[in-house]
Amino acid sequence: MGIIAYKKKLNAGVEKVFYMVVVEAINKYTGKRHQKKRRGIQSKPKAETVYRELWSACREERPDGLGFTHWGPLLDSYLEQLHLKVRSNENPNGYSPQVVKSKKSRLAYVRHWDTIHLDLLTPQFVNNKLDEMELKGLSRSMTFHILKEIKCVFTYAVHTGCLKHNLFSGIKMRKVPKKRKEALTHEEVDLLLGEAQRRGHNYYYIWLLTVTLGLRRSELAGLKWLDIDFEQGLIYLRRQLIPKEGIVLFLKDKEERVVAIPNYIVPVFKELKLKSKSEFVIDVDCSRWKDGHQARVLREFCQEIGIKEITHHQLRATHITLALIDGVPLGIVKENVGHAKLSTTDEYFRSAGINMKGQTDGLKINVPQNKEGKVISMNKAR
Incomplete structure (x- = not known):
């Protein structure tokens, strides 16, 4: 050669x-x-x-085109190849079944376009149809993700030679209003953990470890005792345990992660290990935990004890927010929770208003003070 x-x-x-x-x-x-x-x-x-x-x-050089001229056959072909990319023992780096399920559910909203010619599916046409969906009650977040999936279908069409150009490659995505990162306060966390411990709740250790370590549900479920170094005070995350899928031998970002254990949690781990009869740290006999419905358990308990109702993932957000409030450096928090970008962690920083607290104290405005004296009726003054 x-x-x-x-x-x-x-x-x-x-x-x-x-x-x-x-x-x-x-x-x-x-x-x-x-x-x-x-x-x-x-x-x-x-x-x-x-x-x-x-x-x-x-x-x-592109392969010979598949010859699709209408949306329906193209979408069917895309979904068929999507199923071939589902994560399995033979394809460990594929899509998770939940991701494929989400993609299918979003594209179901445009299934009625089956007979529309591909030349008519312009960005303007698609955006107009998505606007109509919003007027009928669909959320902006959902139309954003539908557009994202449509873009994936057209990318597939170009790669397979069905189309020469992807009109959606440079499309401006629909703007989704950012929501405030919901999290518990220190006082609410104290009440949550205190009540859970007092009542002997099945989820006490789950909630305690989530809020102190910031682990994802799948990471905590897949944590084994052999992953914990008590002498160094470190946890080596190597796998996930995902409901209806089982053990996945890598994390969300395909890399292992090291998490620091706060000193005050080490005795908790040792206490839990003495009680444990499993190789896994968390071994809860609860169908909701095993099926991935733990968010409902937490919401119901929060409602019962009278604090802000949050999901299990928002308990992880609580860890991030409180760590930043308590002065843990942004970069350390980012590494500890496994965010790919610092900007992701920074959103929690800004959402909590940590950088704003006390920043306007330097603004000098003289506020009139109440003076003792005779009260004058405004009606008479007029």
Whole structure:
């Protein structure tokens, strides 16, 4: 493979050097190896240019199109290949079944477009239809995700050669109002944990470890005793335990993570280990926990004891918010909870108003003070 020089006899027995270029590359659309050749190139610089052109052609050449002209067949083909990418033992890096289920449920809203020609599905047409859905009561968050899935379908159409260009590649996504990150206060956490311990609630240790360590539900469920280093005060997260899927041997971001254990939690772990009869730290005999319906348990308990009703994931948000309020550096919190970007953690910082507290105290406005004296009726003053 590469540039090969060879001699060729011309008229009158004169020999001239020519170059042949042979290139192989993996096509980015099919994943298969493509080969291209060209002979008769008269100079080496020209052969080097041809080499680059052929290599790019092998990589970028689109396969023959699937021939879809309408939305319905294209969507069916997309969903079919989506099912082939579901995470399994043979494909551990695939989509989780829940992600595939969510994608299907969002695309179900545009299933009635089956007979519409692809040329008519312009960004303007799609946005107008999504506006109509919102007028009928669909949330902006849902139309945002529907548009995101439509964009994925058109990307698939381009990669399979069905379309030459993706009109949705540069589309401006629908703006979704950001919600405040809901979290409990220190006082509410004290009440939650205190009442859970007093009542011997099944979820006491689950809530305690979530709010002190900031683990996701799947990470806490997959935590084993062998993952905990009591001497170093560290937890090595290596796996998830996902309802209806079982053990997944990597975390959400496909990497292992180290989490620091607060000193005051180490005795709790040791106490829990003495009681444990399982290799897993959390071994709760509760169908809601095993089925992934733990949010309902927490909401009901919060309502019962009279504090803000939150979900299990918002208990993780509580960990992040309170850690920032108590002065734990932003970067440490980000690493501890496994956020991919610092900006994600910073949203909790801003949502809690930590950077705003006391910032306007320097504004000097003289507020009139009440003076003792005779009270004058405003009616008489008029």
